[in-house]
Amino acid sequence: MTRSRFFFNGGIFRQNMRQHGWIGIMYTLGLLFAVPLQMLLSGSDERPPLEIDSLFDIAGNVQMLFILTLPVAAALFQFRYLQSKQPSDLWHSLPLRRERLLAGHMLSGGLLLLVPVWLTSVLAALLHSLDSNAFLYQAADVWIWCLSVSVITVFFYLFGVFVGICTGQTVLQGIVIYILLLLPAVLLLLINLHLNMYLYGYSDNFSRMGMIENWSPVYKLMDITVEPFSMTEIGIYAALSVVFGALSFVLYRKRQAEKTGYALAFTYFNPLFKAGVMLCAMLISGTYFASVQARQPGWVITGYVLGALIGYIAAEMIIRKSWHILTRRVPLEFALYAGLLGLAIWFPISDWNGYENRVPQSAKIEGVYIGDNYQMFGSDMAGEDRQFADEQALSQDKNYIEAVRKLHQAIVTARPGDGDNDRAQYYGTGSHYFNLAYKLESGRELLRTYWLPDAGFEAELKAVMEHEEFKRKQYRVFALNDEVESFRIGNGEKFIRISEPGEVAEFMDILRREILAMSYEDQTGGQIPRATIQTVPKPGVQSQIYYNFTYEWVESYHELDRWLEQKGYADKVRTLPQEVKSVEIFQDNYPGKLSSEQLYNLDVHLQLARSEKRTSITTDKTVIADILDHRRNYQGTNGAYVVIMEYTNGRSEYVSVEEKDATPAIKALLPLK
Amino acid sequence: MMIEIRGVSKSFQGEKAIDGVSLTVKRGAIYGLLGSNGAGKTTLLKTLAGIYRPEEGTVTIGGQPVFEQPEVKRGVIFMPDIPYFFPQASLRTMAEFYRSVYPGWSDKRFKELEAVFKLDTRRKLSRFSKGMQRQASVWLALSCMPEVLIMDEPIDGLDPVMRRQIKNLLFQEVADRGLTVIISSHNLREIEDLCDHIGIMHHGRMLVERELDELKADTHKVQVALRDDRHATALAAKLQILHRETRGSVNLYIVKGDRARIEQTFRVYDPYVLDLLPLTLEEIFIYEMGDAGYDAQPILL
Incomplete structure (x- = not known):
């Protein structure tokens, strides 16, 4: 038997074309609509051609829609024969070895999906030099597009086939394909949230690197117009395609034909499946309960247990294809899984390596950054600013390093806001959000993120914030x-x-x-x-x-x-006094009398003051000029003046004037307390 | 091609569908596999066809294992209990597919059979009636010129005329080319005129295997009125009696052995009445299996 005859069986190919040809036709139509047709249609005589960096910029979302769905559809429909008894019996009774069956199907599927891509590329190349083309692009862009789409198409397809061989139901196959394609990103996100919630000072490293979407081809494709595939990514997807293709061959040889209709074709995937579903459910449910009932450990633990239970039941029902899952073995197995997963979830936040309290010794620090925007510096994220990239985030100044270290030490000692997920209260007035970064002698980087109130840290903050290095970075x-x-x-x-x-x-x-x-x-x-x-x-x-x-x-x-x-x-x-219609003013003495939620709600203050008839309205330009000069955001200090300003353009806003700034004209307006 | 199944077991989700089954079918034989639903017939046939991998034991055709062996499977056709064709396919397109997969495919045979089946080869198979679909699958199977034909409950849904026609076709193939056929059924009457061997499966095990001609010639029903009850004891010592019952003064015996010898043995006692009657195959199995401790009625019918 010759090699070509081994891999290529005309009968399988023709049957595939007959049965699944429509997928190829749809892919062709979709891509032709999304690329060459747009080139011809969206141009007009008045407008010059639009210059684009990548062919993904042409109706990228439409392209995405087809790239995301049709290769998976091909894997689902073509390999339906694995999941359905009758076709399975027919195909597996044929005198063809499984390698050959799979190779025949894969080659047919590959051709079905790649010919449309190549056809579209050829057309795009032909239209390249056409005058009426609505887009201006390089010939190389066509090559890159062709390569990117070919690789990602093959990846989706082969991954779909791989999942098909591992599962035994077409519906489950489809769901599992997309879940697994999203899973790395979602899991990272959940783990991030989890660490963020329980690990004091945890710095969210992944989103800093803009990495989340790179961990899922589905996310990536949704953003394809923003950032096309890099050559590295194409290489990775090509390599993954080879891996999943090869795994498909290995596993198909072991797959049993009678597994049609089962959830998973290999029983040794069952524990993995159960644990995976449980882990995700636990993280989602636990994080949800923790965000709703942050301060109640009972609720939070209930959240995790509930998640584990839901995950276990769901996984078990899918595997057994029945909701009658209660056997004597079940509670024991559930306890085992939940216990192990609970440990796995708890371990990273147990502070086993002293993450929370670690403040490096000054001798070991090479550089330091503190400010609210570490991620803007020095990473090569797309869409970021070159000026930031050029600026060194880290400062080598010894005094500054020491000041930052002291602040850090003070924070980890006092742990403000620990165990409190409602960090919104640390935004804005009287508080700070800081990214802290050390570059250590060993070459490692130590990152932390804190929300802290200014109160109690004034001395340390002053030392840091009055340093030139801080202001240079923070105020750009x-x-x-x-x-x-x-x-x-x-x-x-x-x-x-x-x-x-x-x-x-x-x-x-x-x-x-x-x-x-x-x-x-x-x-x-x-x-x-x-x-x-x-x-x-x-x-x-x-x-x-x-x-x-x-x-x-x-x-x-x-x-x-x-x-x-x-x-x-x-x-x-600047705003001039004549641009202000009138001001209403009162001296605020409510701090300490109002609940913390109402402290910054100035509507409440105003109503109280009005009801006590302590407010005064004026249109006096001197007063207004004084207010304009000294206005601040309300700081929650007792004795400050609160002002509601009505502008001539109809706008109004609350401002405040500190007691020390108040001019005699302002003071004269109000009756003495 | 001789089929040899030795100690084959296969289980689904921990339940044994077949359990240590052994079976031999000689070349040119038509073997009937009997058993009620869930006896394990289909599992055994699919294992024989190389669809399932046997968990234990061996399945060989012509001395070669079947699973994942295209050289062996080329000569084997499996016909499932419900005919399956590709969606949208017609006989023509199915024939084209089988031609590309089975090297033994014969266009000549396909043409010849057109005269027998008289089906429209361009019409979509999904529009055919159940009986027509079954004819179509027989047509396609025989055109592949198999050496072994495995038919799972093939008689269902065929009208008597077509059934006889297919029977004749099978006989012809067996006679001309030495085709080996293995047919399953849950009803003995359906296949008794077709098979030369019968195996009965129950709960995944093979209960009995018999060659039919021998069986028919060998088992007899005897109605006898003996002169003395003591003669019965004497008879029991001389003959292989499968079954005995008494209806008034008349005794009913099911006896194995040579007809002439049995008659002679009874004559010795000079009974009032002696009748040797032919047995239906069904009766034979009922008595045989009753002898082995099984109630055959629900297994066979």
Whole structure:
């Protein structure tokens, strides 16, 4: 028997074409619609062709839809014969070895799926030089697209076949294919959530690397227009295809024909299946209960047990194809599984390696970062900013390292917010969210994330936040460089542009100085910016991905004040007293009297003050000007003035003025307490 | 091709479907496999056809194991109890498929059989009636020119004329080419005129195996009125009596052995009445199995 005859049986091929040809036809039509047809249709004479980086940019979502479904459909329909008794008997009674059966089916399926891809590629290549083509792309883009789609198609198909050989029901096969394709990403996400919830200071490493979607081809395809496949990914999927293809051959030889209709074709997959379903159910249910009833260990444990029970019952029912699963063995087996999985879930959060309390010794630290945005620095995520990438996240300054270390030490000692999942209360006023990163001598990186209230950490925070290194990173001072062409300054209603090179340089200089000179109180006092300052990059820089960096003009920037006044820009960008219709003001003495939920709800404060007739309304421009100068976000301090401002454009907002900032004009408005 | 099954067992989810079954079918024989539903007939046949792998024991055809051996399976056709064809297929397309898979396929035979079956080869098989589908599968099977034909409950749904025609075709194939046939059925009457050997399965085991001609010639029903009851005891010592019952003064014996010898033995006692009657196959099995301690009625009918 010759080699070609071994692998290729004309009868199998023709039968496949006859029976499953429609899949190929649909794939062809779908891809032709999504790619070449769009090239011809979406163009118009007036519009120049759209320049694209990848053919996935052409109706990527439509492409995705077909790529995601049809290869799997082919695996389901073609290998239906494994899951159904009658066709199984027929195919397996034929004088063909299983390798040959499988190879015949796989080759037919591969051709059914790849010919449409190649046909589409050929058309895209032919249309490349056509004038009326709506898109402009390189010939190489066609090759890359062809390669990417071919590989991912084959991967989906072969993975589907592999799952088909391992399962015994077509419906289950379909469900399991997609679940397994999503599982790595979902599991990572769940584990992340889990660690985040129970491991104090856990820093979410995976989403930092933008890795979650890369762990699932389904996720990846859904985002295909944002980021096409890299060559590495194509290589990985090609390798995985080979692995699953080879496994299919090995397992098919062992598969028993009588397994049609069973959930799993190999009994030794049953424990794995059960444990997998239970683990996912436990994580989902436990995390859910923990997020709803955070402070009640009883509820949380109930959540995990319930998840385990649901997972076990579901898996058992699927395996036995019956809901009558209760036997004498079941409770014992469930206890064993639940116990082992519980241990597996508990172990990583048991702090077995001192994760929570570890603060490296200063001698071993090479660099340090603290701030709210570590992930923006230095990773090569798509869509991120080059300026961030260029800036070194870590600082080598010894004093700074020591200051950060001390803060870290204080945090792990006091453990603010430990066991409290409602971290929202640590956002905003009077609290901080910090990423902490150390680069250690050993080359390793130590990452932590904390939400902490400022209260109790003032000294440590001050040492860190007043350091130049902190401000440089946190307030993006590094982006005030010669790539800035001009500044756009405004308060949302009106704006000006500073673009004269001399002025730009002068302004930038002052702004940099002002930011670096901010005290701890300036940074945490909730100052409301008078205007925001946006950078506009030079034209050459613009073609790259570039954020328009935003800075603020706040009360504490006295030098900037003077410069803007002097240039006559100040009034053109800040809110003027005549733009305010009226203000209603009262002195707030509610902190301590209200519950913590109501403390920051100023509507409640206002109603109380009104009911006590302690508010006063004015349209006096001096008062308004004073308020505009000193306004801050409400800080929850006793004795501060709370103001509701009505603007002439109909907008209104709450601001507050600290007692120390209150001018005599403001004080005069209100009756003495 | 001689079929040899030796000590084959197969279980599903821990339950033995067949348990240590042995069986030999000589080339050119038509072997009938009898048993009630769930006796393990289909499992045994599928194991023989190389669809299932035997858990224990061996299955050989012509001395070669069957499972995953295309060289052996080329000469074997398995016909399932419910005919199955590819969706949308017609006889023509099925024939084309079998031609590409079975090297022994004969277009000539296919053409010849067209005259027998008179089915439309272009019509979709799914539109055929059950009987027509069964004819179609026999047609396709015989066109593959198999050496061994395995038929699972093949008689179901055929009209008497077609049934006789297929029977004749099988006889012809056996006579001309030495085809070996193994047929299963839950009803003895359906296949007794077809088979030359019969095996009865029950609960996954082979209960009895017999060659029919020998069996028919060998077992006799005797109605006798003896002159003296003591003669009965004497007879029991001389003959192989399977069964005996008394209806008034008349005794009914089922006796194994040579007809002439049996008659002679009875004559010695000069009974009032002596009748030797032919037995139906069904009766033979009922008595044989009763002798072996089984109630044959529910197993066979």
